[in-house]
Amino acid sequence: VLFRRARFRLAAHELRQLPDDTGAEVAFAGRSNAGKSSALNRICDQVGLARTSKTPGRTQQLVVFDLDGDRRLIDLPGYGYAKVPTSLRDHWRELIDAYLGGRQSLRGVVLIMDSRHPLKDFDRLMLQYCRDIGLPCHVLMTKVDKLSRGDAASTLLATRKEMGLLCPGATIQAFSSLDKIGIDEARRAIYAWLAD
Numbered sequence: 264v265l266f267r268r269a270r271f272r273l274a275a276h277e278l279r280q281l282p283d284d285t286g287a288e289v290a291f292a293g294r295s296n297a298g299k300s301s302a303l304n305r306i307c308d309q310v311g312l313a314r315t316s317k318t319p320g321r322t323q324q325l326v327v328f329d330l331d332g333d334r335r336l337i338d339l340p341g342y343g344y345a346k347v348p349t350s351l352r353d354h355w356r357e358l359i360d361a362y363l364g365g366r367q368s369l370r371g372v373v374l375i376m377d378s379r380h381p382l383k384d385f386d387r388l389m390l391q392y393c394r395d396i397g398l399p400c401h402v403l404m405t406k407v408d409k410l411s412r413g414d415a416a417s418t419l420l421a422t423r424k425e426m427g428l429l430c431p432g433a434t435i436q437a438f439s440s441l442d443k444i445g446i447d448e449a450r451r452a453i454y455a456w457l458a459d
């Protein structure tokens with residue numbers, strides 16, 4: 264119910280444009296085109312909430328969605344998209360690093376990985392980063408609709424095992440925005456952070 268209340272609030276190019284750093288928020292991170300915005304829309308049960316695109320690099324700011332009171336979800340810009348000018352890419356990286364490292368109200372990161380390309384360099388960095396600063400991380404292995412059931416299960420097991428070494432305590436689940444797989448499981452994980 265909480266997630267259905269999500270409303271677009273603002274898109275920030277700079278950290279100072281973000282809402283006051285109070286209350287609780289959860290950020291969606293992942294490589295460009297992994298399916299972050301689609302997952303966010305599915306979890307909030309609102310098709311057009313966050314803008315999705317076939318073109319990688321669609322989300323270029325930190326997009327803030329209000330849930331209720333002082334609770335928020337944040338759609339982070341996709342990481343590692345090659346066709347963006349280097350200066351802009353560096354800016355994103357600094358922005359994301361500063362956000363993750365400095366935001367007091369941040370309760371956890373939902374890391375979105377395409378199940379066909381799990382644990383790319385960025386994902387590894389993000390997991391180690393979460394481990395280093397003690398930030399909870401829950402991984403959605405999305406687009407499992409593109410894999411056979413067997414492949415999805417074995418990829419999940421292998422990724423979970425490797426992830427445990429990079430970031431003990433991080434959790435992982437299968438997900439599909441298209442086939443609505445794992446939606447409630449994801450909601451429960453995020454809700455647990457926001458409810459604390």
Ligand code: GTP
Pocket residue numbers: 293294295296297298299300301302314315316317318319320321322323340341342405406407408409438439440441442
């Ligand atoms: P950026 O904002 O550019 O970083 O991308 P993003 O991570 O927000 O990805 P987005 O949600 O825009 O989705 C990228 C592409 O993947 C779109 O063409 C989506 O339709 C597709 N996609 C997202 N989730 C799924 C899924 O669960 N299954 C399938 N088959 N396609 C998906």
Ligand code: MG
Pocket residue numbers: 299300301314315321322338341
């Ligand atoms: Mg996006």
